Every structure is written in C-alpha cells, then in structure tokens.
Amino acid sequence: MQQRLWILLAVLGAVAVISGCQSGVMMGPCGDGCPEGTVCDFETGKCVQPRPPDCPKDLGRYLSVASDSTGRTIFSSYTTDYGDLVVGSIRSDSTMNCEYVDGLGSDVGLYTSLAVDQLDRPRVAYFDRSNGRLKYAEKTAGGWEVVTVPRTGSGDNVVGRSCSLALDSDGLPHIAFLDETAGTLNVARKASDGRWAVEVVAGADNGDWPGTLGGEVGRMISTVLDTKDREWIAYRDIHSKSIKVAGRQPDEWSIIEVEADTDLGSWVSAALDLDGNMALAYHDRDEGVLKYAWNQDGSLQKTVVDTGEETAENGAVRKRPVGQHCALAFGCDELPRILYLDGATLELKLVVGKPDGGFTEPEVLSSEGAVGFFNTLAPGPDGLHAASCRYERNQEGDIQATMVHFRLDAGISTWRGRR
Amino acid sequence: MRVVAAILTLVIAGGCNVTPLQEDLDPASVGGQAVEYYVPPTSPLGGVMSDLLASAKADVLKLSLPVVQGSLGGTLEFVTSECELEIPVFDLSAEVLDSKLQIAASMGTAEVTVPLEVYTEGELLRACFLQVNAPERDLHVQLAFCSEPENGPALVVDGAPDIVGMPVTAELDFDCPQQPGSEVQSVVIGSVEDIIQDSVLGFASGLEEVAGDAVGVNSGAAGSMEGLVDFLMLPDSAAAEMGAADLRIGLLGGFESIRAPCVPTDAADLPPSVEPPADFPERVPDLEVPYGLGVSVSKGFLSQGLAAAYRGGLLCRRAGAGDLSDVRLDDLFPSLRALGSLSAVRAAVWPGGQPEMEFTTPDPAAGEDLPRMMVTLPRLTVDIYGNLECTDLRLLSVTADVLVVLAPRLENGSLAFGLAEAHIGSMDINFSELLDESDEDLRAGSIAAAERVIGRLVADMGLLEVPRPACGGGDLLKSALEGGRILLYFAP
Numbered sequence: 060m061q062q063r064l065w066i067l068l069a070v071l072g073a074v075a076v077i078s079g080c081q082s083g084v085m086m087g088p089c090g091d092g093c094p095e096g097t098v099c100d101f102e103t104g105k106c107v108q109p110r111p112p113d114c115p116k117d118l119g120r121y122l123s124v125a126s127d128s129t130g131r132t133i134f135s136s137y138t139t140d141y142g143d144l145v146v147g148s149i150r151s152d153s154t155m156n157c158e159y160v161d162g163l164g165s166d167v168g169l170y171t172s173l174a175v176d177q178l179d180r181p182r183v184a185y186f187d188r189s190n191g192r193l194k195y196a197e198k199t200a201g202g203w204e205v206v207t208v209p210r211t212g213s214g215d216n217v218v219g220r221s222c223s224l225a226l227d228s229d230g231l232p233h234i235a236f237l238d239e240t241a242g243t244l245n246v247a248r249k250a251s252d253g254r255w256a257v258e259v260v261a262g263a264d265n266g267d268w269p270g271t272l273g274g275e276v277g278r279m280i281s282t283v284l285d286t287k288d289r290e291w292i293a294y295r296d297i298h299s300k301s302i303k304v305a306g307r308q309p310d311e312w313s314i315i316e317v318e319a320d321t322d323l324g325s326w327v328s329a330a331l332d333l334d335g336n337m338a339l340a341y342h343d344r345d346e347g348v349l350k351y352a353w354n355q356d357g358s359l360q361k362t363v364v365d366t367g368e369e370t371a372e373n374g375a376v377r378k379r380p381v382g383q384h385c386a387l388a389f390g391c392d393e394l395p396r397i398l399y400l401d402g403a404t405l406e407l408k409l410v411v412g413k414p415d416g417g418f419t420e421p422e423v424l425s426s427e428g429a430v431g432f433f434n435t436l437a438p439g440p441d442g443l444h445a446a447s448c449r450y451e452r453n454q455e456g457d458i459q460a461t462m463v464h465f466r467l468d469a470g471i472s473t474w475r476g477r478r
Numbered sequence: 479m480r481v482v483a484a485i486l487t488l489v490i491a492g493g494c495n496v497t498p499l500q501e502d503l504d505p506a507s508v509g510g511q512a513v514e515y516y517v518p519p520t521s522p523l524g525g526v527m528s529d530l531l532a533s534a535k536a537d538v539l540k541l542s543l544p545v546v547q548g549s550l551g552g553t554l555e556f557v558t559s560e561c562e563l564e565i566p567v568f569d570l571s572a573e574v575l576d577s578k579l580q581i582a583a584s585m586g587t588a589e590v591t592v593p594l595e596v597y598t599e600g601e602l603l604r605a606c607f608l609q610v611n612a613p614e615r616d617l618h619v620q621l622a623f624c625s626e627p628e629n630g631p632a633l634v635v636d637g638a639p640d641i642v643g644m645p646v647t648a649e650l651d652f653d654c655p656q657q658p659g660s661e662v663q664s665v666v667i668g669s670v671e672d673i674i675q676d677s678v679l680g681f682a683s684g685l686e687e688v689a690g691d692a693v694g695v696n697s698g699a700a701g702s703m704e705g706l707v708d709f710l711m712l713p714d715s716a717a718a719e720m721g722a723a724d725l726r727i728g729l730l731g732g733f734e735s736i737r738a739p740c741v742p743t744d745a746a747d748l749p750p751s752v753e754p755p756a757d758f759p760e761r762v763p764d765l766e767v768p769y770g771l772g773v774s775v776s777k778g779f780l781s782q783g784l785a786a787a788y789r790g791g792l793l794c795r796r797a798g799a800g801d802l803s804d805v806r807l808d809d810l811f812p813s814l815r816a817l818g819s820l821s822a823v824r825a826a827v828w829p830g831g832q833p834e835m836e837f838t839t840p841d842p843a844a845g846e847d848l849p850r851m852m853v854t855l856p857r858l859t860v861d862i863y864g865n866l867e868c869t870d871l872r873l874l875s876v877t878a879d880v881l882v883v884l885a886p887r888l889e890n891g892s893l894a895f896g897l898a899e900a901h902i903g904s905m906d907i908n909f910s911e912l913l914d915e916s917d918e919d920l921r922a923g924s925i926a927a928a929e930r931v932i933g934r935l936v937a938d939m940g941l942l943e944v945p946r947p948a949c950g951g952g953d954l955l956k957s958a959l960e961g962g963r964i965l966l967y968f969a970p
Contacts, residue, residue: 274819277868325868344870347798374743377828378796380863380870402797403861403872405911429911432869450817452914458816 103164108141114157115140119433119448119462123173125181126439132464133175134435134446135160135183137168139460144168144185144196146203149464160196161205165189169275172224172234184224184234193219193236193247208234208247211257216240220272221325223280227288235260235282235292242268244280244294244305260305260312265298272297277325278384278433286335293317293329293339302327302341302352317352317359318343328387328436330395338389340364340397342382349382349399349410351418364397364410364418379403381421388436388443390469398424398445400431407431407447409467425449425463432460436467443467502700503710503734509750510714512731512779514963515694516758517574517949519723520768522970524571526692526949527581527685531567536684539565539585539677541670543592543610548665550596551657558608558666559593565612565674567681572689577720578636579621579693581685585643585678588612592648592666596655606654608662610670615643619682621689623718630698631718631727633689639682646670694727694771694947706790707735709783717755728755731776733783738791741829748785751778753962763956763967770970771950774963777837784835784853793855795827795935797863797870802934807864807873810923810930813914814873820864825931830857830877837959841898844885848957849964850898851884859908860928875909876924878902882932888954892941897933 089099093106100107115138124134132149143162147155160183161167167187174182182197193208210218222236234247244260262268279295289307296303302318317339324344331337338353349365367381380402387397395412407425410418425431430449437444445465453459517523531537541563550556566586573580592608622636648663648670650656690696698712710732717728732750737743756774763769787793805823808814834854840846862874883899902925910920952969959965 275867345798347796347870368739371742371828373830375741375828375830376739377859378740378798378826379861379872380797383869400869402863402870403875403909405871429871450912452813452816456813456816456914458818 100163105164107163110141110143110159114147114155115143115145115159116453117460118145118155118157119446119460121169121171121185122433122435122446122448122462123171123183124435124444124446124464125173125175125437126444127175127179128177128440129179130439130441132439132444132446133173133181134462134464135168135171135173135181135185136462137171137185142166142168142188144171144183144194146173146181146183146196146198153464155462158203160203161185161194167194170220170222170278172222174224174226174232176226176230178230182224182226182232184222184232184236186219186222186236191217191219193222193234195224195232195234195249197232209255209257210238211245211259217271218245221276221278221280223278223282223292225282225284225290227284229288233282233284233288233290235280235290235294237272237276237280237297239272240270242270242297244292244296246282246290246292246307260292261294261303261314262296262298268298279325279327281327281329281339283329283331283337285331285337291329291331291337293327293337293341295325295327295341302339304329304337304339315359317341317361318350324383326383326385326399328385328397330387330389332389332395333391333393338387338395340382340385340387340395340399342380342385342399344380347378347380347382347402349385349397351387351395351397351412353395360416362416362418365399365408365421367401367403381408384432384434384447386434386436386445388438388469390438390443390467392469394469396436396443396445396467396469398431398434398436398447400434405429405431407434407463409445424465428461430463438469441466443469503708503732507734507747507750507782508710508730508732509752509776509779509782510717510730511728511752511755512711512750512776513729514717514755514758514772514774515697515727515729515947515950516756516772516774517693517725517947518758518769518772519574521770521949522768523573523579523689523692523949524581526770526951526970527572527688528568528570530688530691530948531570534688536681536688537567539567539674539681541565541588541673541677543590543670543673546665546669548661549659550655550662551659553598554603554655554657554660555597556606556662557595557597559595561590561592563588563590563610563612563670563673565677567617572692574720574723574725576722577622579633579689579720579725581617581619581621581689583617583619585615585617587614594650594654594662603655606651608651608666609649610666611647611649612670612674613644613646615641617641617678617682619685621686623720629715630713631695631715633686633693633695635682635686639678641675641678646674692948693725694949697947698729703787703790703792706738706792707733707783707786709733709786721759724759726755726758731779733786735786735790737789738794740791740794740796741789742831745789745832746785747789748778748782750782751776751962753778756960756963756965758965761958761960761965763958763965765955765967767955767969769950769955769967770952771947771968773946773950773966773968775966777835777962777964781835784833788829788833793827793829793833795825797824797826797861799826800824801865802931802938805930805934807862807927807930810926811873811913811915811920814864814912816914817864817866817912820866822865823931824863824865824870825935826859826861826863827935828859828861829855830859832856837964838883839959840885840957844898846885846887846898847954848886848888848966849959851886853882853884855880855882860931861909862927862931871912872909873912874907874924874927876902876905876907876928878905878928880928880932882936884936889941891946891951894941895936895939897936900929900932902928
C-alpha cells in the first residue's frame with residue numbers, strides 16, 4: 060500500500076513538471092502499473108524514472124545561460140541522467156533549482172539555446188534526438204508550453220541540430236537550425252498569432268549531401284538580431300566546411316564568407332557589440348587556434364586570438380588545439396570576452412578584448428577537472444554571466460557533467476546589450 | 479619518418495618532386511661522395527639506351543628530303559617534290575672501353591620514291607619518279623666525360639661519328655626523258671647524303687642525353703622539402719670517371735635547415751660526413767644475374783639529412799595535421815568508454831633531442847631486401863587526442879626515448895616503409911586527465927598507444943616514387959652494409 064502511494068505521489072510530481080501533460084491520472088496507458096522505481100508517463104504510455112525535486116547529477120551539457128532583469132542567471136541544459144531538457148536558475152547563494160521541462164519517454168534537450176524575454180520568461184530552443192525534431196519551450200504563467208516546430212519539405216527530415224535562438228523586440232523567437240537530411244541551414248520564426256514559418260537560408264542545392272551529419276556536431280550556428288529584428292546567422296557551412304555569416308536583407312539573404320577552404324571546427328559564437336556591429340569567435344580545427352572576426356565600418360576584420368602555442372623548457376614551441384566550445388559576449392565596457400576550451404590542458408580559458416583591437420593573454424578561468432565544455436556567456440545588469448561544463452568521474456567511473464558558473468566583471472552596468 | 483623516406487628517395491633516385499632552389503647551399507654543408515652510381519662492365523647499356531630511344535620515339539631517323547632542281551641535259555630541267563625518308567636504328571650497343579663510352583648502331587636500309595617533274599623551256603613535259611635507296615650503314619660514336627666544374631659532368635661526343643656503309647643510289651624511271659649531261663642522280667644523291675649526314679650527327683648528339691639518362695649523369699636534385707629543409711644532391715665533375723670497362727659517378731650532397739620553433743633551441747645541423755666511395759670493382763656481389771647499377775649511399779649523408787629534418791621541424795607534427803585512421807584506444811584504456819563514442823584519433827609529435835640513425839641488415843624471412851633503419855628519437859613527446867562530439871581532447875601525453883626500426887621496401891619502383899619494431903623507453907606520462915586506469919595499466923596502455931600511433935604515422939607516409947638511372951631500373955637484387963655506406967645492386 061505504501062508503495063502504491065509513493066508511485067502515485069511520484070506520478071503527480073512528474074505531471075506537475077512535465078509540459079503538455081494536461082491529462083490527469085487515469086488507468087490505461089501503462090497497463091497494470093509500472094515497476095518499482097518508475098512512474099507512468101501518460102503522453103507516451105511508458106514507465107519512466109521519476110524526476111527528482113532537485114537538479115540532476117549530470118548537468119551542464121549543451122549549456123546555455125541568460126540573465127533576467129534582476130541579474131539572476133537562468134540556464135538550460137541537457138542531462139544524460141534522463142535525456143531531458145532542464146531549465147533552472149542560480150540563487151544568490153549559488154545553489155540551483157531545476158525544472159525538468161521536457162523528455163519523459165524521449166531523448167530531448169541537446170543544443171539548448173536559451174533567451175529571456177522582457178518579462179523575464181525563459182524561452183528555449185533545443186533538439187529532440189528521439190524524433191529528429193526541433194522543439195521550442197517557453198514558460199508562461201501556466202507553466203511550460205512545449206511545441207515541436209513544424210517541418211517543411213519532406214516530413215521525415217531530421218531537423219534541429221545546432222539550433223540557436225534569438226528573441227525579437229516583440230519577444231518572438233527566431234531559431235536558426237540545421238536540416239541535416241536536406242543539408243540546409245534554416246530559420247524558423249514564430250508569428251504573433253502562434254504560427255510558425257520556416258525558411259531555407261543556405262545550402263539547398265548541393266547534390267552531394269549524404270543526408271546526415273553523422274551524429275552530434277558542436278555549436279556551428281549562432282544567431283543574433285539587429286535593431287530591425289533582422290537575423291544575422293554565423294554558421295559553419297557544412298558543405299564547404301567554411302565559416303559564413305548570413306544576413307537577412309529585405310528581399311534576400313546576403314552571405315558573407317568569413318573563412319574559406321579550410322576544415323574549420325564546429326564551434327562558432329556570435330554577438331553584437333554595443334553599437335550593433337556583429338562579431339564572431341570561432342575555432343579553426345586545422346590550425347588549432349581561436350579566431351575572432353568583426354565588422355569594422357562595414358569591413359570584415361579577422362585576427363587570431365590564441366595560437367595555442369606554448370614554450371617548453373627546452374625552448375621548443377608546441378601547439379595545442381584551443382578555441383573549441385567558444386562563447387563570445389560584449390561587456391558594458393564595449394570590449395569582447397571569449398570563453399573557450401584548451402583541448403590539451405582541458406582548462407577553461409578567457410580572453411578579453413583591448414581597446415586597441417587586440418586581446419589579453421589567455422587567462423585560466425578554471426582548471427579543476429576537465430572543464431571548458433559548452434561554454435556560454437550572456438550579458439546581465441551586473442556583469443557577464445558565464446557558465447561551463449566540467450566532466451568528472453563519479454564513483455561508478457562514469458563521466459558526469461557538472462555545471463560551473465562565474466560572474467565576469469564587464470565594466471559599468473548600463474544594460475545596453477541585447478539579451 | 480617522412481623525412482627519412484624523402485632522403486632515401488633523393489639518394490636512390492636523384493630526383494623527386496621538389497621546389498627548385500634559387501640559391502645553392504652553403505658550401506660548408508655540402509660534401510662529396512654522398513651518393514655513388516656505379517655502372518659495371520656487365521651493365522647492358524646498349525639495351526637500356528635502345529629502350530630509352532624507343533620510348534622517346536627516337537629510334538627512327540625521320541628525314542625530310544627538300545625540293546631540289548637541276549638539269550636533265552639539254553633543255554630539260556627537273557624539280558623534285560618534298561618527301562619523307564625513315565631510317566630505323568637497331569642493334570645499338572654501348573660499352574665502356576678505355577675510358578670512353580663506345581656506342582655502335584646499325585641504320586637500316588631506307589627506300590623512297592621521289593616524285594619529279596620534267597620541264598622544257600618552262601613548260602611541264604611530264605611527271606616521273608626517282609627511286610632513292612639508302613643502304614644499311616653502321617654508326618660508331620664515342621662519348622667521353624667533359625667536365626665543366628661549374629656545370630657538373632656531361633657525356634659528350636668525342637671525335638667525329640663514324641658512318642660506314644654503301645653510298646646512296648638513285649634510279650630514274652627508264653622512260654623518263656633525260657639527255658647527256660643530266661645531273662639528276664648526282665644532285666639528288668648529294669642532297670640525300672647531306673641530309674643523312676646531318677641527321678646522324680644530330681642522332682649522335684642525342685645519344686649524349688640518352689647515355690646520360692642511362693648512367694645517371696643527368697640525375698640529382700636541389701630544392702626544399704616543405705620549405706623547411708634545403709638539400710642538394712648533384713653529380714660531381716671531379717667524381718665522374720670511366721675506367722677500362724666501367725663507369726662511376728659520385729654525387730655531392732648536403733642538407734641545411736633553419737631551426738623551426740617546434741624543436742629545442744640546441745638543435746644543430748650536422749656537417750657533411752664523407753666516407754670513401756665504395757670500391758665496387760673489388761666487391762663482386764653474390765648474384766645469379768648480372769646487375770645493371772650499383773648505388774652506394776653515405777650513412778653520414780643520411781644522418782645529416784635526418785638532423786636537418788629534425789632542426790627544420792619536419793619531425794614535428796601538430797594535432798591539426800589530420801586524423802589517424804584505424805587507431806583504437808578504448809581497448810587499451812577501457813575507462814575511455816565512459817566518455818562516449820570517441821572518433822578520429824589525432825596525434826601531435828614533438829621531438830625533444832637530436833635523432834640518430836643506424837642501419838642493420840634486412841630480415842629476409844620478413845621479405846625485406848633493403849637495410850633496416852633504426853632511428854633513435856630521444857625524449858619524443860606524443861600527444862594523443864580523441865574526438866568526442868566534435869571536440870578534440872587530449873587524452874594522453876607521454877615523453878619517452880623512442881627507437882623506431884623501419885623496414886623500407888621498393889614497390890613498383892616506389893619506396894614504402896613498414897614499421898618493423900618500435901621500442902619505448904624511459905617513458906614519462908605527462909597528462910592523462912580523462913583516463914581512469916591504474917598506474918600499471920596506464921603505463922602499459924601508454925606504451926601500446928604510442929606504438930600504435932607511431933605505426934600509423936609510418937604507415938601513412940605512403941609511397942614515394944623512386945626514379946633511378948635507367949641502367950638500374952629493374953628490381954633490387956641485393957643490398958649490403960659495408961663501411962660507412964649502404965650498397966644497393968639493381969637489375970637493369
């Protein structure tokens with residue numbers, strides 16, 4: 060009897076946190092009930108593990124952060140504990156609370172991209188790996204509303220990997236993502252009436268595309284909106300392996316090639332400076348370096364921020380791959396900050412732009428464990444909110460992700476940056 | 479390892495795809511007798527040269543007979559038409575005799591029917607034909623070394639070529655009108671003889687080039703390997719000589735480099751090391767068939783190349799150089815499986831001290847016929863990366879004294895390398911953050927992982943084309959290590 064009561068409570072608890080679980084407790088979907096330690100997911104009719112009231116042990120993969128107007132850090136992440144999308148916040152005492160937004164019965168929550176609207180409500184774009192779909196969740200007064208973004212073209216296309224979300228001045232989402240079956244970069248926009256429109260941005264005419272990316276692909280898309288709510292999408296062209304920027308003009312897309320003819324890595328991060336100029340940080344896998352490109356009076360400028368070189372005791376200069384998992388944001392001092400992974404030391408590093416256009420020497424922000432994965436940066440009223448993923452082994456020897464977060468001093472708070 | 483292959487390519491070949499140098503190396507870096515070509519009395523140079531001529535479609539003399547005109551006696555005049563005459567060259571023989579390369583060839587009979595028009599007082603009277611016959615002749619040409627110190631040795635025609643045979647004849651149609659005083663035969667025959675003479679002289683001059691290709695006079699190279707190591711290997715005027723029945727050419731050779739940032743600051747180029755040339759005439763290899771070419775390579779020259787390659791950074795490899803196919807690590811380090819599906823292992827390699835090279839005899843049981851190369855790489859650091867979800871992560875870094883034993887082999891004229899052995903000693907593990915093995919397992923796994931990576935790097939070196947002087951274009955018959963040199967005997 061006690062066991063049945065526990066299961067019932069667990070079910071109720073799960074229903075409370077699951078978006079879209081509108082139905083009440085009823086007989087049928089899970090037959091005669093679920094085995095001990097599991098609860099019935101009424102959406103799928105499957106018995107699933109109940110989610111705990113606190114954050115999962117594994118947290119920090121596919122991380123994205125934003126700040127609300129009070130300076131509170133909001134984050135979204137994928138957890139391998141349950142294959143869920145988790146959204147949470149960091150309290151003033153650095154403890155965290157989490158909500159299991161989506162994932163009962165399916166593997167969802169990869170490539171989370173988080174934004175907070177002007178009413179401080181979190182919105183998240185993410186990938187549903189079980190069904191190969193792009194999903195979008197937004198928190199409302201009634202709880203989480205989760206939708207699967209409609210597909211265009213073939214109904215079987217796998218869409219949504221590497222999605223990147225930006226909110227326009229009306230708080231409506233613009234999501235850039237990959238249609239990996241078609242080999243295209245797409246953008247989905249939600250109108251004020253709730254309908255979605257999907258547009259192909261680039262890559263539609265490549266007949267050699269094999270129809271798959273072959274697995275997870277890093278963050279190869281990063282989207283910002285300018286003051287006219289036009290999308291500017293920095294992305295890795297999966298056909299040419301180059302880095303490009305697509306800008307939405309009134310009648311067409313303008314495509315700017317930032318780096319061509321090189322096997323660049325899969326890590327790109329874009330941001331607007333305080334004057335609305337686009338900049339991007341990206342990793343060059345061939346050279347193993349972190350690069351930075353920016354718009355200076357309409358002219359594309361590029362520089363190598365970190366060459367990855369270090370000098371050994373014998374005087375030899377050795378190179379190591381740096382710049383993966385990069386994240387770019389501007390502080391209120393108008394200077395860029397870039398977080399990134401040192402692939403050799405597995406440290407989280409930070410470089411800060413200088414007024415003369417250069418960058419500071421790389422600073423190790425964290426070296427505890429293997430840290431520096433899925434880095435994310437977001438401006439807030441009291442500095443830049445930074446978070447990263449650390450991999451550690453748990454007692455069972457499994458790799459477990461832990462979210463680590465920082466607050467970076469970023470000049471005087473003026474909150475001019477677009478969230 | 480790639481460097482060693484490139485060096486051997488140069489050595490055996492005298493040629494590879496290189497960027498020509500604009501400037502010569504510092505003379506202090508260049509030594510004599512780096513490589514030696516030896517053409518024994520048994521080398522079938524005639525056959526080799528015939529093949530070269532045939533492949534160049536130069537074994538037939540193609541003569542163009544010009545328009546000639548003259549008198550047929552009285553008021554009759556003739557004008558011939560242009561036509562072609564082909565004279566085949568066969569039975570070419572060549573041998574070194576008394577410090578000269580003696581070449582003999584037969585030139586086949588050639589016949590041609592020359593159209594001819596007969597005029598009288600400017601009016602065409604009729605058309606006739608003249609039957610021209612050039613009987614078989616024998617050609618004798620003698621080549622000798624003409625050493626111009628600044629240009630290297632060259633084989634040049636020594637004295638006038640000797641042409642022996644019956645004269646050209648010409649027969650006019652029996653009913654073609656001609657009158658006393660006709661000069662048609664003499665004019666046409668004279669013209670044909672002149673053309674044949676010119677053509678034979680040209681052919682004899684062409685033999686200089688063909689003979690040079692056959693014996694290696696035209697070999698050698700100078701250039702830069704990937705812009706990091708400059709090299710030079712050229713025939714030496716002072717070391718080209720023909721004996722009573724054999725021929726040898728010594729090649730100058732040297733390497734230079736500028737220290738690359740990736741190597742220690744104490745890295746230094748080596749001076750050229752010059753060993754005496756091999757005394758091929760005194761060394762009669764135990765072979766079932768005559769050999770066409772002997773090559774000897776100075777070990778000091780190879781060591782100089784290895785040192786320059788090290789100093790120039792050719793032994794360095796950064797992780798971004800590319801994926802290593804088929805290298806697994808999770809069987810050596812089971813704890814990696816917890817990370818997920820690792821793909822695309824990459825490796826960075828950083829030499830930490832001057833490498834050294836030695837040679838040992840091949841293992842015939844393993845099908846080896848070239849000397850093994852033992853390359854010692856002190857304090858070599860190998861960083862091994864795995865790719866996890868589009869992220870290159872360093873999994874392991876070790877520094878060790880590494881001995882690599884390479885087994886070079888020739889495959890269809892190209893040089894390939896196999897890894898015969900790899901020994902890892904005095905190993906320090908610098909980094910293993912993501913591994914969870916015990917110290918003992920970590921150490922054993924690290925040695926095996928380093929061996930796998932080195933093996934893959936050797937295997938990925940690929941084939942290197944090895945052109946040789948044509949008289950040694952056949953299989954490698956035998957190799958030997960004698961004194962400070964590697965001796966290679968090639969079939970023609």
